[in-house]
Amino acid sequence: MTFFRDNGLSITLTIFTAATIAGMIFAGANAFNQEAIMHGEPTVTVASYLATGHFLSALFENWESEFLQMAAYVCLTAFLYQRGSAESKDPDVSSTDVDEDPRMKKTDPKAPWAVRQGQMIRTLYSYSLGIVLAGLFVLSFVFHLRASAAAGNIEAMRHGEPPIDLWTRLADAEFWFECFQNWQSEFLSTLLLVLLSIFLRFRGSPESKPVAAPYGATGK
Numbered sequence: 001m002t003f004f005r006d007n008g009l010s011i012t013l014t015i016f017t018a019a020t021i022a023g024m025i026f027a028g029a030n031a032f033n034q035e036a037i038m039h040g041e042p043t044v045t046v047a048s049y050l051a052t053g054h055f056l057s058a059l060f061e062n063w064e065s066e067f068l069q070m071a072a073y074v075c076l077t078a079f080l081y082q083r084g085s086a087e088s089k090d091p092d093v094s095s096t097d098v099d100e101d102p103r104m105k106k107t108d109p110k111a112p113w114a115v116r117q118g119q120m121i122r123t124l125y126s127y128s129l130g131i132v133l134a135g136l137f138v139l140s141f142v143f144h145l146r147a148s149a150a151a152g153n154i155e156a157m158r159h160g161e162p163p164i165d166l167w168t169r170l171a172d173a174e175f176w177f178e179c180f181q182n183w184q185s186e187f188l189s190t191l192l193l194v195l196l197s198i199f200l201r202f203r204g205s206p207e208s209k210p211v212a213a214p215y216g217a218t219g220k
Contacts, residue, residue: 021059028055039158053150057178060147064140065182071133073190078130083218086197086209090218141179148175 004011029049036043049055081091108116114125124131149169156163169175193207198215202208209217 024058025050025055028058053147053152053154056147057144057151060140060144061178061182064137064144064179065186067133067137067140068183069186069190071130071137072187074133075130081218082194082198084198084216085194085218086207086220087194088218092218144178145170145175148178 025046029044029046032049032052032054033043044052077088080088082088083091112125114121114128145166149164149166152169152172152174153163164172197208200208201211201213203211206220209220
């Protein structure tokens with residue numbers, strides 16, 4: 001039971017992720033087959049649907065925007081402030097008071113392995129969260145582009161048009177519309193979280209300030 005208590009948040013989010021992806025698969029396969037029937041094309045099985053551009057484009061389009069949001073959030077909050085927000089460091093507190101120099105812990109046996117290595121590895125580890133999230137964004141963007149081109153070629157075939165390559169799809173306004181419609185919502189939701197946490201509370205959440213904390217108090 002200790003395992004589930006200590007990992008309840010990640011377990012629950014994993015279940016939610018799997019459940020919503022499953023819902024997306026079955027709903028998407030149904031929508032794809034309805035479109036195929038309208039055009040006199042054969043339907044596909046759920047397993048076959050997983051390899052279609054229709055599914056993969058939608059999947060990576062959303063993953064891409066989420067990784068962009070998280071990468072931007074992690075990196076921007078390291079350098080920028082919002083007084084009163086639970087999501088910001090206190091502008092009146094030195095950054096060294098928030099996160100001490102990792103070199104001070106390089107001989108600590110309990111410190112992460114990378115902290116106890118040389119300067120290059122320690123520096124990379126110091127920014128590894130932002131680096132990995134940015135890398136996941138780039139990968140998702142590439143996969144979204146490839147799948148979007150595949151989905152676009154199905155539509156082109158239906159209308160008797162020639163197929164397009166990746167570079168043509170990259171320059172296509174429809175592709176960028178797919179990107180921006182998700183990116184804007186991620187930045188908006190992050191902005192609202194930053195601002196609403198100044199005035200609103202959720203008792204017990206580490207994303208909220210204490211209920212009685214004044215509006216001007218910054219940080220958790």
